Amino acid sequence: MPSEIDVVVIGAGVAGLAAAARLRQSGLRAWVREASGRIGGRARTDIEPALGGAWFDHGAAWLHVAESNPLVPIAEAAGDVLINSDELRNERTFIGVRLATEAELDDYANAWPRFIAAGDSLLAAGGLDGSLADVAKTLPDDPWALSVEMWEGPVICVSQPDRYSLHDWKRNMLSGSNRMVDGGIGAFIAGRLGVGLDIRLNSKVHGVCWSDAGVTVQTGQGAIEARACIVTVSTGVLASGAIAFDPPLPASVGDCLAGLPMGLAIKVALRASGPDRLDLPDYCSVDRRVETRGEPTTVLQFWPLGRDYVSAWIGADTAWALQEEGDAACVDFVRDHLSSLFGGRATDLFPGTEAVVTQWGRDANFLGSYAYALPGYADARSTLGQPRADGRLVICGEACNEDGLAGTVGGAWHDGRRAASAVAEALRQSPGRRPASRVR
Ligand SMILES: Cc1cc2nc3c(=O)[nH]c(=O)nc-3n(C[C@H](O)[C@H](O)[C@H](O)COP(=O)(O)OP(=O)(O)OC[C@H]3O[C@@H](n4cnc5c(N)ncnc54)[C@H](O)[C@@H]3O)c2cc1C
Missing domain, CATH: 3.90.660.10 (Polyamine Oxidase; Chain A, domain 2)
Structure with a gap:
């Protein structure tokens, strides 16, 4: 459906749901693209x-x-x-x-x-x-x-x-x-946190072209142009190269990913x-x-x-x-x-x-359970989450949390909101172009 779109959120785990809800509160239109057939990510x-x-x-x-x-x-x-x-x-x-x-x-x-x-x-x-x-x-x-x-x-x-x-x-x-949560945390998250959000399941993202003018996100269903992109996939998925970034993510990001491997x-x-x-x-x-x-x-x-x-x-x-x-x-x-x-x-x-x-290490959408920091890499969490391209590209999720809740759903929620606030502020300060018809 051709539509105006501000932000593409990659992943419908807790961070992606938090980000999309926060963007909506800011009056921005967000599309969430999720590779699997369900929402909740590592809460299931x-x-x-x-x-x-x-x-x-x-x-x-x-x-x-x-x-x-x-x-x-x-x-x-x-x-x-x-x-x-x-x-x-x-x-x-x-x-x-x-x-x-x-x-x-x-x-x-x-x-x-x-x-x-x-x-x-x-x-x-x-x-x-x-x-x-x-x-x-x-x-x-x-x-x-x-x-x-x-x-x-x-x-x-x-x-x-x-x-x-x-x-x-x-x-x-x-x-x-x-x-x-009686009935399960995964059921709570899937049932409560996705309400009213624009989420497409079975929509794997395999590429992101990014610049300070905007982004083009490549999915199996076609390309989406938007003003910004929030990436919530695990450090394991990012390090695997399953999503090709053009231009490639800076070396500092590769260093953070190496220092924040997935545990199992x-x-x-x-x-x-x-x-x-x-x-x-x-x-x-x-x-x-x-x-x-x-x-x-x-x-x-x-x-x-x-x-x-x-x-x-x-x-x-x-x-x-x-x-x-x-x-x-x-x-x-x-x-x-x-x-x-x-x-x-x-x-x-x-x-x-x-x-x-359970199968978290084998599942290509996760490749582990949650990230831990190698000695010397505790600050990689904040470095990984820094907005890039003038706030047009932000990586977030449990691995980037700095509030003492890294590796948890609470941390993912906080960090999704942090990323969305950063994007909303960047778009407010520098609106840029708003793509008119955004699915190619
Ligand atoms: C076994 C286990 C036990 C845990 N126990 C607890 C606990 O008791 N309490 C607690 O607070 N936390 C716990 N955690 C951690 C918690 O589940 C995570 O920290 C949190 O859910 C991570 O959320 P997230 O949004 O950052 O990432 P994710 O949940 O991984 O969300 C990212 C989403 O991106 C999707 N995705 C991946 N690749 C692509 C792609 N190419 N295109 C589109 N979408 C893609 C994934 O399918 C996923 O839905 C546990 C985790 C595990 C695995």
Whole structure:
């Protein structure tokens, strides 16, 4: 449909939806072009037959830092039910094949402030940015330091500790409480955040010609001329070259992309084949003390919201290696881990026939889960997001967030709005031409 168009937004994930909504508020016409057949990007809820028809969040599952998360008030205003998952959460920790004692658990709980204080000391010492692994190295006698490192690195930030920037870790520590959306975050985002926006699905962008006079965006359905373009695809997609930029993006962008690689988390959900609940309460997080840096491991969440499955989270190098081997290897890895904790009871309870294995690393629209900063690259987030060509081209999304929410849906929302504000301001100051009939 020939139409006047101000801004093309590439991607209908949270950042793209936030950007398009903000542009509309500014009185600008935005077209969102989305490669896949759904909106929400890395927030995706599916009803899973393999889990007895339960809804399951393949990507984002929690609204972190609920006190300041911008999506919390939106969900509340829409009447969605938010579940305070911290209040539901139970925890068990294994040391080898036995459960940790109360005294050991107290020591584990205190290991977090010890770890954070040690990280703060390293940062206060100044000098070059180090890695997360440097923190545990200053705590050689702490029996729990490597377990905290495992949570902060491979689990939460989906990165190996020795390749994760200490500054970036500190800046994006997610302190505060967590909420789940009843029905799934992906369903909430798809159902609430796209309303009234001009979104075209199955419309992959493969090229962007850009200058300070405007942009031409190449899609499978033809070229779109517009005054500006906001690019929200992951750093993995950008680095893959799937979108050809003409002229090529400056070398500084390539440097940022190299410094903000995608980490990977694979979720493996296995449905119990019988009534045994392994003596664990509902919504029970289970981990095992890490004895050696880098040992392949997974953390488990049993019986979420009282359901009959366990969800395992595998992060960083272990996840990339298992992804190469395929879904069956992921399931076997989790079953072996379960058996090592619970013996034959778990082997029988989880035959592995009913399983969900997420696919973020393989999906060409994402190529990983979310970006982390290599040591020395914490500032690459802001550099990557700088407006280019007089504000006619802005890259944004979770990887560019600077508000302490990088890697999250809240961060993606903030950054989509930031990009849209930058474009709106640039177009206000220098309106340029407004293409009349913009689909060729
Ligand atoms: C396993 C996992 C667990 C997570 N857990 C949490 C959590 O609990 N809480 C939390 O806050 N965050 C979590 N996250 C992170 C969160 O999901 C992301 O940070 C956020 O959704 C990213 O949004 P975005 O808009 O920046 O990018 P995306 O969601 O990636 O949006 C970009 C969009 O661009 C599309 N696209 C790609 N290429 C093209 C192209 N060539 N043309 C057109 N469109 C294209 C993609 O299909 C996608 O829809 C998790 C992510 C994963 C994968």
